[in-house]
Amino acid sequence: MPKLKVNDIEVEVEEGLTVLQACEKAGAEIPRFCYHEKLSIAGNCRMCLVEMEKSPKPIASCAMPAADGMNIKTNTPFVEKARKGVMEFLLANHPLDCPVCDQGGECDLQDQSMFYGVDKSRFKENKRAVPEKHMGPLIKTQMTRCIHCTRCVRFATEVAGVSELGAIGRGEDMQITTYLEQSMQSELSANVIDLCPVGALTSKPYVFEARPWELKKTETVDVMDAVGSNVRVDTYDWEVKRVLPIINEDINEEWISDKTRYACDGLLNQRLDTPFIKYNGKFEKASWSEVFKIIKSKFENSSNDKVCGFVGDLTNMETGYIFKEFFDRTLNNKNYDSRSDNRFLDISERENYIFNSSINGIEDADLIFLIGANPRYEATMLNARIRKAFVNNNTKVISLNDVGDLTYSYKNLDGQTQTIKTIFEGSEEISKEIISASKPMIIIGESLLKLHSAEHLFNIIKNFLKKNNKFTEDWNPLNILSCDAATVGNFDLGILNSELNLLEELKSNKFEIVYLIGQDNLEFNKKDEFVIYQGSHGDKGAEIADIILPGSAYTEQDGYFTNLEGKIQKAYKASYPPGEAKEDWQIINELAEVMNNRKLFNDKEELESSMFNYLKLQQEKRVTINKEKTTLEFQNEKLNIQLKEYYFSNVIARSSKTMIECNNSKLNIKSTGTEG
Amino acid sequence: MSLRRPAKNQPETFEFNSSSMEEANKIVLKYPEGKQQSAVMALLYIAQKQNDNWIPLAAMKYIAKFLDMPYIKVYEVATFYTMYNLSPVGKYFVQVCTTTPCMIRGANKLVEACKEKISDKENELSNDKSCSWMEVECLGACVNAPMMQINDNYYEDLDKEKATEIFDKILNGQNPKPGSYRGRLNAEPENNRKTLMDVKNA
Numbered sequence: 001m002p003k004l005k006v007n008d009i010e011v012e013v014e015e016g017l018t019v020l021q022a023c024e025k026a027g028a029e030i031p032r033f034c035y036h037e038k039l040s041i042a043g044n045c046r047m048c049l050v051e052m053e054k055s056p057k058p059i060a061s062c063a064m065p066a067a068d069g070m071n072i073k074t075n076t077p078f079v080e081k082a083r084k085g086v087m088e089f090l091l092a093n094h095p096l097d098c099p100v101c102d103q104g105g106e107c108d109l110q111d112q113s114m115f116y117g118v119d120k121s122r123f124k125e126n127k128r129a130v131p132e133k134h135m136g137p138l139i140k141t142q143m144t145r146c147i148h149c150t151r152c153v154r155f156a157t158e159v160a161g162v163s164e165l166g167a168i169g170r171g172e173d174m175q176i177t178t179y180l181e182q183s184m185q186s187e188l189s190a191n192v193i194d195l196c197p198v199g200a201l202t203s204k205p206y207v208f209e210a211r212p213w214e215l216k217k218t219e220t221v222d223v224m225d226a227v228g229s230n231v232r233v234d235t236y237d238w239e240v241k242r243v244l245p246i247i248n249e250d251i252n253e254e255w256i257s258d259k260t261r262y263a264c265d266g267l268l269n270q271r272l273d274t275p276f277i278k279y280n281g282k283f284e285k286a287s288w289s290e291v292f293k294i295i296k297s298k299f300e301n302s303s304n305d306k307v308c309g310f311v312g313d314l315t316n317m318e319t320g321y322i323f324k325e326f327f328d329r330t331l332n333n334k335n336y337d338s339r340s341d342n343r344f345l346d347i348s349e350r351e352n353y354i355f356n357s358s359i360n361g362i363e364d365a366d367l368i369f370l371i372g373a374n375p376r377y378e379a380t381m382l383n384a385r386i387r388k389a390f391v392n393n394n395t396k397v398i399s400l401n402d403v404g405d406l407t408y409s410y411k412n413l414d415g416q417t418q419t420i421k422t423i424f425e426g427s428e429e430i431s432k433e434i435i436s437a438s439k440p441m442i443i444i445g446e447s448l449l450k451l452h453s454a455e456h457l458f459n460i461i462k463n464f465l466k467k468n469n470k471f472t473e474d475w476n477p478l479n480i481l482s483c484d485a486a487t488v489g490n491f492d493l494g495i496l497n498s499e500l501n502l503l504e505e506l507k508s509n510k511f512e513i514v515y516l517i518g519q520d521n522l523e524f525n526k527k528d529e530f531v532i533y534q535g536s537h538g539d540k541g542a543e544i545a546d547i548i549l550p551g552s553a554y555t556e557q558d559g560y561f562t563n564l565e566g567k568i569q570k571a572y573k574a575s576y577p578p579g580e581a582k583e584d585w586q587i588i589n590e591l592a593e594v595m596n597n598r599k600l601f602n603d604k605e606e607l608e609s610s611m612f613n614y615l616k617l618q619q620e621k622r623v624t625i626n627k628e629k630t631t632l633e634f635q636n637e638k639l640n641i642q643l644k645e646y647y648f649s650n651v652i653a654r655s656s657k658t659m660i661e662c663n664n665s666k667l668n669i670k671s672t673g674t675e676g
Numbered sequence: 677m678s679l680r681r682p683a684k685n686q687p688e689t690f691e692f693n694s695s696s697m698e699e700a701n702k703i704v705l706k707y708p709e710g711k712q713q714s715a716v717m718a719l720l721y722i723a724q725k726q727n728d729n730w731i732p733l734a735a736m737k738y739i740a741k742f743l744d745m746p747y748i749k750v751y752e753v754a755t756f757y758t759m760y761n762l763s764p765v766g767k768y769f770v771q772v773c774t775t776t777p778c779m780i781r782g783a784n785k786l787v788e789a790c791k792e793k794i795s796d797k798e799n800e801l802s803n804d805k806s807c808s809w810m811e812v813e814c815l816g817a818c819v820n821a822p823m824m825q826i827n828d829n830y831y832e833d834l835d836k837e838k839a840t841e842i843f844d845k846i847l848n849g850q851n852p853k854p855g856s857y858r859g860r861l862n863a864e865p866e867n868n869r870k871t872l873m874d875v876k877n878a
Contacts, residue, residue, distance in 0.1 A: 157746075163746030163747075163748055163749065164746075164748060165748065166748035166749065166751060166752045167752060168751060168752055168756075169680055169681075169755045170680075170755075170756045170758075173680060178748075179747065179748055179751055
């Protein structure tokens with residue numbers, strides 16, 4: 001490992017690191033524009049110049065590999081003069097429009113020009129002007145501000161996997177452009193806004209909304225998919241202004257998907273802000289005490305086993321838990337479920353419903369087999385990780401179905417379940433590949449679990465992997481790709497009914513009262529059921545309801561979510577519920593009090609500790625049963641991947657105008673016929 | 677620099693003809709399997725030669741497909757290098773060197789000749805659409821200044837009359853003889869000097 005001196009401090013760095021990284025290790029901050037940890041090195045902004053002993057000229061530290069015996073100086077007048085010179089050139093063509101620039105206050109160029117900028121310009125020539133580019137509904141361009149760091153170009157080609165951005169021309173005529181004049185064909189496109197060190201690429205939906213210092217920043221997790229990306233929610237009073245990624249190397253690294261970032265305007269529309277009661281087919285506003293009274297009398301007038309409850313896809317674990325407690329303790333029945341489809345699920349072992357190899361594990365895998373999954377739309381961040389593995393390690397990817405462009409190349413099979421069967425009975429070429437792989441990953445999508453022979457297939461896959469010793473202490477090849485934020489948490493809490501098929505019973509109208517918590521995906525013909533809907537948005541669930549209890553969205557209450565890997569993370573309260581809406585757990589707690597004169601839990605802390613106790617007990621109770629049942633019925637089926645519409649996959653996204661625009665912009669591209 | 681942006685009128689399609697194809701395949705073979713993209717510059721040049729000295733967008737798309745690389749990468753390369761012409765320049769493409777040595781030896785007179793004979797402005801096609809001219813930086817033939825390049829040939833030791841003569845020939849469809857127009861062989865010294873010892877008043 002090379003040893004070098006930075007400002008007379010000895011540092012030892014790993015082989016292959018750059019001088020810039022060595023300087024950071026020694027505690028010397030280096031200004032930079034083009035360098036970014038997660039992208040390849042370009043070395044074109046020249047802001048990171050440092051002085052190196054025996055070098056007559058300053059060196060670009062981001063592009064110079066650290067070598068033994070280097071003597072680096074970062075704080076000499078020589079360095080400062082060099083950086084000032086670079087800054088002067090950068091500012092020569094940069095417009096002085098900070099007061100009207102959305103990047104103001106969080107602009108790298110603005111910050112660094114405070115240190116290295118010169119107060120007046122020596123350039124008498126005209127500044128150049130660059131025409132704006134059209135980059136779709138998410139990215140606003142102001143290309144005159146561009147300093148050609150090419151971060152966006154490198155992000156698009158390396159991380160997002162769409163080679164649509166490029167730098168054309170040279171010298172003063174250089175421009176960053178998409179030749180398409182269309183939105184980028186990527187679900188990660190808006191990350192270029194964060195990457196842009198100046199105001200050339202800014203957020204279109206957030207344009208002129210707020211200044212960064214006016215916003216309250218809350219670090220929390222995202223619920224748009226089951227990945228659980230770590231985000232920062234910026235609020236101005238009640239309103240969620242924007243969502244930004246925060247770094248979590250285990251989950252989303254530094255990026256988030258466009259849906260995570262821009263569905264937040266859905267939190268402002270279609271909100272339920274007061275309790276409603278349906279009279280003669282019309283909703284009328286009511287007070288909490290009124291609706292609770294009605295619900296109580298309804299519950300009293302029907303027998304307990306005629307009540308059922310469904311938990312939705314964005315519900316946090318506390319709410320799920322108290323809902324379960326409400327049924328267990330107040331109503332004395334177990335008619336609750338969190339599934340809105342007939343999917344196969346065996347919760348006797350936790351590994352049967354989580355992503356066992358973990359997201360980080362993707363980079364260690366040597367073979368990835370996708371069965372009934374389209375990770376690009378079901379878990380965008382996870383797909384970015386598969387692409388990373390594909391690019392860095394040349395990981396082989398096989399998919400049972402042809403799922404279109406996944407941003408990396410893969411081998412696709414015929415999409416028949418018979419193929420799965422033959423592969424996992426061990427007689428195919430791919431079977432041998434799986435056996436010979438040291439860390440294979442089998443990624444099973446929800447579409448497979450919804451098949452008739454799901455149980456049979458699931459068991460032969462698992463047994464095949466077991467038989468070939470693919471389950472080791474540090475590797476579990478079985479991965480279930482859940483699509484919704486609440487799925488794994490609900491299964492952990494046991495919110496499902498394995499004895500009765502509640503959905504079938506519901507469809508045959510056996511229940512008198514249906515209690516929905518944020519569950520909008522149920523398909524049943526309502527007859528005489530009394531439907532209580534508790535949730536944040538007026539959507540499909542609220543439409544069929546007789547009573548609406550206004551709840552909170554994920555940014556308005558503290559709550560735990562378990563991501564698809566089984567990692568439990570807390571979403572923090574960034575804003576408060578609108579109008580008379582309350583936090584979800586509170587509503588159920590108060591309802592229980594109305595019914596039994598006793599609250600289920602005294603406060604949130606008691607609820608949380610009770611929930612964690614329950615989770616712990618569940619974990620201990622689980623015993624690994626080595627059952628080898630593969631004799632279940634099997635029939636060959638075509639495995640169709642059922643995707644929810646990507647931009648409308650949950651209530652928040654459905655209420656978001658930006659998501660509609662995104663959807664339309666993708667549709668337009670399809671209709672021009674140039675996409676192929 | 678007006679040639680650095682693609683022309684407005686673009687042909688719909690482009691394909692290598694058989695001789696270009698042969699040449700292109702030969703170049704691609706020089707690179708190891710999977711590294712064919714390195715041939716992009718040579719292929720762009722072949723396309724330019726085939727298409728009357730300029731590269732249409734269709735050719736870039738064709739080359740991108742030919743080398744299995746993103747179109748934007750080809751576009752970047754084509755817009756970066758000044759010797760790729762992105763708009764029509766005429767079958768005879770005249771480049772007049774106006775860098776210092778040529779300028780001292782009277783390159784401006786050649787420019788005048790261009791303006792009179794070909795077109796008023798740089799990069800404008802002549803009346804019969806067969807010819808255009810532009811000023812360029814040093815072409816590396818300073819010993820024979822002033823000079824100009826027409827397609828692949830250098831015409832050296834010129835003055836206004838000689839340049840006009842060359843243009844007349846070109847516009848009549850003739851092929852004027854390349855090389856020095858003061859009777860020199862390549863860059864040999866004038867007046868039969870063979871060594872520096874012969875130089876008087878040096």
